[in-house]
Amino acid sequence: MLSKNQKKLIVSMAQKKQRDTHGLFLAEGPKIVNELLEAGFSPQLLAATSDWEAPAHLKHEVVLLSPAELAAASLLKTPQQVLALFRQPIYTLNNGAIKDGLTLVLDGVQDPGNLGTIIRVADWFGIKTIVCSHDTADVFNPKVVQATMGALARVQLFYTDLNSFLPACKKDHHLPVYGAFLEGDSIYNSSLKTPALLVMGNEGQGIRPATARHLTQRLTIPSFPPESSGPESLNVGVATAIICAEFRRQQGFS
Numbered sequence: 158m159l160s161k162n163q164k165k166l167i168v169s170m171a172q173k174k175q176r177d178t179h180g181l182f183l184a185e186g187p188k189i190v191n192e193l194l195e196a197g198f199s200p201q202l203l204a205a206t207s208d209w210e211a212p213a214h215l216k217h218e219v220v221l222l223s224p225a226e227l228a229a230a231s232l233l234k235t236p237q238q239v240l241a242l243f244r245q246p247i248y249t250l251n252n253g254a255i256k257d258g259l260t261l262v263l264d265g266v267q268d269p270g271n272l273g274t275i276i277r278v279a280d281w282f283g284i285k286t287i288v289c290s291h292d293t294a295d296v297f298n299p300k301v302v303q304a305t306m307g308a309l310a311r312v313q314l315f316y317t318d319l320n321s322f323l324p325a326c327k328k329d330h331h332l333p334v335y336g337a338f339l340e341g342d343s344i345y346n347s348s349l350k351t352p353a354l355l356v357m358g359n360e361g362q363g364i365r366p367a368t369a370r371h372l373t374q375r376l377t378i379p380s381f382p383p384e385s386s387g388p389e390s391l392n393v394g395v396a397t398a399i400i401c402a403e404f405r406r407q408q409g410f411s
Contacts, residue, residue, distance in 0.1 A: 182297035186237035192307030205239035261287045264368045265359035273304020274394030280308035282401040323371035341375030344403045
């Protein structure tokens with residue numbers, strides 16, 4: 158059984174201020190919790206029903222709950238066997254990783270579901286580093302964590318001032334900086350080189366002018382057929398997946 162303080166702490170993870178104060182984040186469901194445990198994330202609290210299949214060699218104490226108790230503590234509409242409070246990892250931005258591959262840069266992506274999807278896309282295409290503007294959604298928001306479906310165990314996110322970060326990368330590492338726009342060079346007619354930075358913009362505004370001035374090439378995903386009068390734009394998570402797929406195709410998925 159969870160104590161009142163433990164329940165209160167779990168509920169408080171919906172608020173960024175509380176997450177930052179305690180240095181914790183909430184993960185729920187066997188897939189996400191198990192992948193984080195296996196990746197070495199450290200739980201401060203681990204609570205589960207008896208039907209949860211824990212990872213082999215689990216060394217952490219588990220608070221056993223009835224399904225009703227789990228439901229009372231969970232932030233999900235449909236609780237899933239296990240929840241955990243993990244300590245927020247502290248990463249150091251590795252210039253070596255940026256120089257060796259494709260790095261995603263997010264300029265004000267604010268929807269938690271979109272951010273979680275982008276993290277999953279990065280994981281799928283072997284992208285280990287995402288650099289975010291300070292006003293991008295918080296990676297430890299429970300909705301973001303759930304949307305990653307465990308990809309958070311393998312992708313590192315950093316928050317910084319893009320107007321300092323991007324020019325430094327161009328100057329110090331001579332990296333091309335691509336940006337996704339509604340109008341630009343077709344990704345299918347462009348030579349996409351790595352290592353590189355790929356900037357994806359805000360859901361409504363796209364890439365902001367202050368960020369756009371640091372780009373070396375504007376890219377677009379052409380619609381089909383060209384004269385189509387379909388939607389005005391793609392969801393940023395979908396667009397990220399399409400562009401990353403083209404980067405990998407041109408590299409021969411090596």
